[in-house]
Amino acid sequence: MSEECTRSDCSGCGESGCRSRRIEKESLREGSSVKRVIGVISGKGGVGKSTVTSMIASALAGRGEKVGILDADITGPSIPRLFNISKKAEADGECVYPCESAKGIKIMSINLLLEDETSPVIWRGPVISGTVKQFWTEVAWGELDTMLVDMPPGTGDVPLTVFQSIPVDGLIVVTTPQELVGMIVSKAVNMAQMMNIPVLGLVENMAYFKCPDCGKEHEIFGHSSAYSVAESFGIGNVCRLGIDMERAKLCDQGRADEFDVAEMAEFIEKL
Numbered sequence: 001m002s003e004e005c006t007r008s009d010c011s012g013c014g015e016s017g018c019r020s021r022r023i024e025k026e027s028l029r030e031g032s033s034v035k036r037v038i039g040v041i042s043g044k045g046g047v048g049k050s051t052v053t054s055m056i057a058s059a060l061a062g063r064g065e066k067v068g069i070l071d072a073d074i075t076g077p078s079i080p081r082l083f084n085i086s087k088k089a090e091a092d093g094e095c096v097y098p099c100e101s102a103k104g105i106k107i108m109s110i111n112l113l114l115e116d117e118t119s120p121v122i123w124r125g126p127v128i129s130g131t132v133k134q135f136w137t138e139v140a141w142g143e144l145d146t147m148l149v150d151m152p153p154g155t156g157d158v159p160l161t162v163f164q165s166i167p168v169d170g171l172i173v174v175t176t177p178q179e180l181v182g183m184i185v186s187k188a189v190n191m192a193q194m195m196n197i198p199v200l201g202l203v204e205n206m207a208y209f210k211c212p213d214c215g216k217e218h219e220i221f222g223h224s225s226a227y228s229v230a231e232s233f234g235i236g237n238v239c240r241l242g243i244d245m246e247r248a249k250l251c252d253q254g255r256a257d258e259f260d261v262a263e264m265a266e267f268i269e270k271l
Helices: 047-062 125-137 157-166 179-194 226-232 246-251 264-271
Strands: 033-041 068-073 106-108 144-148 170-176 199-204 236-239
Touching: 033 047, 033 157, 047 068, 047 144, 047 170, 047 264, 068 125, 125 157, 157 179, 170 179, 179 199, 179 226, 199 226, 199 264, 226 236, 236 264
Parallel strands: 033 144, 033 170, 068 106, 068 144, 170 199, 199 236
Antiparallel strands: none
């Protein structure tokens, strides 16, 4: 394994002197525990990844799980706004305490630390990556059944940091129907495979619009490629989400706790 290797598992590598072997998973602070960690990724921006993250979190919390969201999209955080959280995270000198949504979902995001949520985060990659690790190691998460990590789009510093530093159990890939997206999704899935992290499912967002008058579904953004892409990578869990005006309204109003997640019920059961 070379010094530039991006794999998170060295068990099958014969390079005994590889510097990558010194990369160890970061530990949660004392008193915190997480049973499973699921990353939500996308190959490009604008596909509704944070909305999907919020829908899954809301569904899991609704069935009694203790859920947390680590907002790893440092330069484009949106999770606090989706849950209408305007207060700031508190700290006591030893750790930071996450904010909670109406359903009790624990949330940590850079916007919960900034005085003004509209202030841009103009940081270089290493600082951003370090902040993401601190969200894992220095936040008092308590006992969680599931933590969702909402990652920035692409395959850059932050996803690599998360994959190498946090014990991620699986990934959900979010996409849209355009043909171009097949190539973009391939990059995200290939990165997951390189890091030896299983892909738990594929969500195709904005897959169709259902006419409220006649009930017919229209594929506004092109014919779905979700199932063909999923099949090519051996992903058996697929969900197609339609364009939903009510969901869009709830997003704008910060009422993600109230999402109707029936459309994702079967998908979430398989996670």
